[in-house]
Amino acid sequence: METVLIVIVILLLALFGSPLFAIIGTIALLAFHSAGIDMSAVIVELNRLANTPTLIAIPLFTFAGYILAESKSPQRIVGLARALFGWFPGGLAIVSLVSCAIFTAFTGASGVTIIALGGLLYPILLKENYPEKFSLGLMTTSGSLGLLFPPSLPIILYGLVAKISIDKLFVAGFIPGMLLLIFLSIYSVRHGIKSEIPKIQFTFKNVFEAVKNSAWEIPLPFIVIGGIYGGLFTVTEAAAITAFYVVVVEVFIYRDLTLFKDVPKIMHESMVLVGAILIILGTALGLTNYLIDAEVPMKLFTYIQELITSKILFLILLNIFLLIVGMMMDIFSATIVVVPLIIPIALAYGVDPVHLGIIFLVNLEIGYVTPPVGLNLFISSYRFQKPISEIYTSTLPFILIRLIILILVTYIPQLSLFLVNLLGIE
Amino acid sequence: MNFLLRISNKVSNAEKTLAIFLLGLMILLSFLQVVLRNIFSTGILWIDPLLRNFVLWIAFLGASLATHNEKNINVDIFSRFLPERWKHFTKTVIYIFAALVSFYLLKASITFLLDEYESETILFTIGQVNIFSWWMQIIVPIGFGMMLFRFLLFALQYFIKAVFPQTTKVVS
Numbered sequence: 001m002e003t004v005l006i007v008i009v010i011l012l013l014a015l016f017g018s019p020l021f022a023i024i025g026t027i028a029l030l031a032f033h034s035a036g037i038d039m040s041a042v043i044v045e046l047n048r049l050a051n052t053p054t055l056i057a058i059p060l061f062t063f064a065g066y067i068l069a070e071s072k073s074p075q076r077i078v079g080l081a082r083a084l085f086g087w088f089p090g091g092l093a094i095v096s097l098v099s100c101a102i103f104t105a106f107t108g109a110s111g112v113t114i115i116a117l118g119g120l121l122y123p124i125l126l127k128e129n130y131p132e133k134f135s136l137g138l139m140t141t142s143g144s145l146g147l148l149f150p151p152s153l154p155i156i157l158y159g160l161v162a163k164i165s166i167d168k169l170f171v172a173g174f175i176p177g178m179l180l181l182i183f184l185s186i187y188s189v190r191h192g193i194k195s196e197i198p199k200i201q202f203t204f205k206n207v208f209e210a211v212k213n214s215a216w217e218i219p220l221p222f223i224v225i226g227g228i229y230g231g232l233f234t235v236t237e238a239a240a241i242t243a244f245y246v247v248v249v250e251v252f253i254y255r256d257l258t259l260f261k262d263v264p265k266i267m268h269e270s271m272v273l274v275g276a277i278l279i280i281l282g283t284a285l286g287l288t289n290y291l292i293d294a295e296v297p298m299k300l301f302t303y304i305q306e307l308i309t310s311k312i313l314f315l316i317l318l319n320i321f322l323l324i325v326g327m328m329m330d331i332f333s334a335t336i337v338v339v340p341l342i343i344p345i346a347l348a349y350g351v352d353p354v355h356l357g358i359i360f361l362v363n364l365e366i367g368y369v370t371p372p373v374g375l376n377l378f379i380s381s382y383r384f385q386k387p388i389s390e391i392y393t394s395t396l397p398f399i400l401i402r403l404i405i406l407i408l409v410t411y412i413p414q415l416s417l418f419l420v421n422l423l424g425i426e
Numbered sequence: 427m428n429f430l431l432r433i434s435n436k437v438s439n440a441e442k443t444l445a446i447f448l449l450g451l452m453i454l455l456s457f458l459q460v461v462l463r464n465i466f467s468t469g470i471l472w473i474d475p476l477l478r479n480f481v482l483w484i485a486f487l488g489a490s491l492a493t494h495n496e497k498n499i500n501v502d503i504f505s506r507f508l509p510e511r512w513k514h515f516t517k518t519v520i521y522i523f524a525a526l527v528s529f530y531l532l533k534a535s536i537t538f539l540l541d542e543y544e545s546e547t548i549l550f551t552i553g554q555v556n557i558f559s560w561w562m563q564i565i566v567p568i569g570f571g572m573m574l575f576r577f578l579l580f581a582l583q584y585f586i587k588a589v590f591p592q593t594t595k596v597v598s
Contacts, residue, residue, distance in 0.1 A: 017502035018520045021489070022527040029530050039530065043538035043566060050482040050562065053474065056456060059449060059484050233464065240456035247453065267446045268491070275445075275488015276499045282485060283531075328501055373503060 006030070020333050021279045028287040035290070045286035049278060053236055054160055059274045060239035061151055065107035066270040067246045067263075069116045071256035076214040077102060078120055083210035087202035090192025092128055094185045096121045096138055101146030101181060102221065108153030111379045114143040118383050129197055137394035138188065140380040141402070144368040145180060147331070147361055148173030151224050151242065154331045154364070156235060157281075158357045161288075161339045166235050170228055171423060172354045172416040176362060176409045183401050216249045277332045288340040297344035304345065314349045315410050318342070319363060326367015327374050334364055351413075358416040362409050366402050369395050430579055437572060438494045445487040452480050472557075475550040479562040486569030493576045514588035521581035528574035535567040 014023045028042045049055060068074075081095040088094055099121070104113045118139045125135040147154050150170045159166035200206075211218065224242055227233045233241070247263065250256050257263060291297065308314050325334050339360065346356045368376040371392045380395075381388045409415055455473050463469045492498050505516050542560040549559040 013520065013523055014501055015503045016516050016520060017500045017505045019493070019498035019524050020500050021498065022524040025527045025531055029527070029534070038537065039534040040537040040541070042531070043535045046566065047482070047538070047563060049485055050479045052481075053478060055481045056452070056477050059452065059481065060456065063449060063453070233460065236456070237460045237464075240453070240460045243453045244457035264446045267449050268442050271445045271449060271484055271488040272492045272495060272497050273488070275485055275490070276492040276497060278481070278485035279489035279492075280499060328503060330499060333499055333501075 020337075021283045024280060024287055024337070025283040028283055028290065031287065031290045031294075035294070042283065042286035045289050046282040048285050049282050052160065054156065054166065054234075055278075057151075057156055057236045057239035058153065058277070059271065060236075060243040061106075061153055061156070062108065062274050063267060063270045064239070064242045064246045065112070065153075066266045067250055067257065068103070069107055069112050070262065070266050071250040071254065073214070073217050073250070073254075073256075074099075074103065074116050074120055076210075076217060078117070078124075080210040080214050080218070082200065083206040086200035088189065088192075089199060090185075090189035090197065091199060092121075092125060092197070093130065093134075093138055093188030093192060096125065097142055097145060097181055097184055097188065100139075100142035101149065101177075104142075104144065104146035105149040105152045106220075108147070111143065111376060113146075114139060114376060114379050114383055118143070118380070122384060129195060130191075131195060133390075133394040134191055134195075136380070136384060136386060136391060137396070137398050139384070140376055140391055140395045141184070141369055141398035143376045143380070144365040145184070146177070147365055148177030148180070148358065149225070150228050151235070151238060154335060154361055155357070157277075157332060157335045158339060158360065161281075161335055162343055162353055162357060164353050164357070167228055167231070168354055168420055169357050171419050172358050173361070174419055175415050176358050176405070179408065179415070180362070180402065180405050183405055184398065187397070187401055216253050220245065277336075280333055281336050284336045284340075291340065292344075297341055298348075300341070301345045301348050305348075311349045311351070312411070314346075315351070315359075318346070318359070319406065319410055322360060322363035323367055323370055326364035327370040328367075330375060331361075331364045331368075334367075335360075352417060354420060355413045355416045359406075359410050362402075362406050366399060366406060369399055371395075427582070434494065434576060434579055438491060441487045441491055441494075441572070445484060445491065448480050448483055448487070452477055452484075472550045472552045476557075479549070482562065483565050486565045490569050490572040490576070493573045496580070511588060511591055514584045514591075517584040518581050518588060521577045521584060525574055525577035525581060528570050528577055532567055532570040532574055535570055539563055539567055 010023060010026060014020070025042070029039050032039055032041050077099045078095065081099045082092065085091045085094045085098065096117075100113050100117055103117055107113060107116075122135055122139050125138070126132060130138075146152065152173075155169050155173060156166055159169050220242065223245070224238050227238050227241070228235060247259075251259050251263065257266070304314075308317060322338075325338055329337070342360075343353055343356065347353065351359075368374050371377060377388060377391050377395065380386075381391050384391075456477055459469055459473045459477075489498075505513055508516065539560055542563055543558075547559040548556045549562060550557050
């Protein structure tokens with residue numbers, strides 16, 4: 001009875017907006033206390049923040065993403081993508097998808113994409129006669145595209161929490177990520193043809209201009225993606241290079257930002273986000289350790305096993321569960337809180353942890369735009385000054401496409417595992 | 427009240443400066459290490475453990491700043507549907523709760539720090555200087571202490587705002 005009461009109180013405190021680290025901290029402290037272990041064990045586990053080499057990548061990549069968002073690189077990315085794909089029917093829509101995907105891969109937190117690129121692309125889409133509804137839906141949904149490509153922070157965090165190779169996850173995410181892009185592009189092209197949108201002429205002069213403009217930013221994805229996929233350096237090293245490189249390029253070459261005024265401000269903003277994530281991760285380390293010691297996932301599994309007998313049924317319920325989680329929580333906290341619980345259960349059902357990672361991320365990407373409380377819906381409503389109901393209806397067709405991909409990715413493990421096995425990555 | 431707010435702002439400025447300094451150092455040192463390792467096939471031994479501990483410092487400085495700016499990550503589903511005054515009441519309750527948790531985490535981290543202090547673990551050495559692990563871990567109780575202070579301050583401010591809706595406004 002007492003336990004039930006405590007659970008209800010904690011749940012209410014959480015849903016009314018308590019800091020998530022305080023909720024997790026409470027559960028961890030109570031768990032250790034009731035097991036007769038000194039509460040300082042929570043801090044012993046939290047101190048692992050200082051013993052995990054890969055964690056260094058998180059502040060570095062976050063900072064680099066913030067720098068890119070604050071500079072004029074969004075304009076240059078869009079310019080380049082337009083010169084390359086603008087001549088297609090529905091070209092501008094593809095441009096939006098591709099630039100948002102690249103941008104989100106680097107900035108991770110997907111709300112940033114809508115704020116930074118949405119303001120840029122949405123007016124151009126309208127000017128080129130794309131229907132308002134389509135443009136709104138496209139921009140809202142693009143905000144969480146690209147989380148499967150390197151150096152996406154959510155993938156790194158998943159690898160850290162699940163204790164599996166991050167390189168492997170990046171390779172596994174490639175085909176599902178491309179599928180998402182291609183399916184959404186096909187839909188956009190169809191829309192472009194139907195709405196009889198005028199195309200931009202493809203000229204080598206335009207491409208040359210655009211390439212020249214972003215000459216210093218084009219190498220960035222290649223350094224990161226090539227470096228990680230090619231095994232040249234680790235994720236942490238890629239983060240170090242990226243952070244250093246973007247400062248040099250945006251401050252000294254493009255001069256978009258000033259070293260002593262803009263850069264410290266951006267550092268401060270990005271460290272607020274990093275601190276907010278890491279404090280949750282820190283308190284969760286203690287809790288996770290307790291849960292695993294107490295064999296909670298296994299107990300959950302025996303309980304679930306009686307109700308769900310087949311792997312397929314498990315995957316269906318997992319999808320639904322993750323959609324709800326993704327709607328309510330941001331991707332970072334969801335990863336930290338949910339992954340340690342579902343990994344052992346999924347393993348028991350014979351789901352590969354790498355495959356699970358891709359399912360998890362594709363699911364949470366959709367969660368961001370799932371009505372009624374998906375976070376990006378609100379960001380979009382705020383950014384484009386549209387009522388939330390209008391955002392709901394305009395995003396719907398895009399959500400349907402993403403659900404189709406989710407089903408494919410969930411029930412065809414080979415989409416995620418084929419490249420991993422082919423390249424023999426360990 | 428104003429006095430407490432001024433302290434909170436002063437502290438946040440110090441935290442901000444330190445966080446910026448540490449991140450800057452982190453970018454430089456980690457890049458230096460990559461260059462040394464991949465081009466010159468060498469490396470400086472103390473850079474890696476130092477960088478790992480910077481993560482801990484940045485985590486706590488950032489978390490304290492997030493608290494100061496009310497930017498802690500949360501799952502807020504219900505409170506956006508509440509009328510203004512009720513929002514302030516729930517915030518008061520939530521911040522008291524957060525303060526309570528921070529207090530216990532602070533207590534736990536002091537126990538932890540004292541243990542580390544007594545065991546005299548050496549984390550790494552730079553030249554002749556031994557860096558003890560508790561030097562690095564001291565940020566944990568400091569961080570939780572700062573968050574405790576901020577949560578109490580917010581609780582007080584929202585309480586006043588909820589009881590006297592017209593007179594005060596919440597500043598941070």
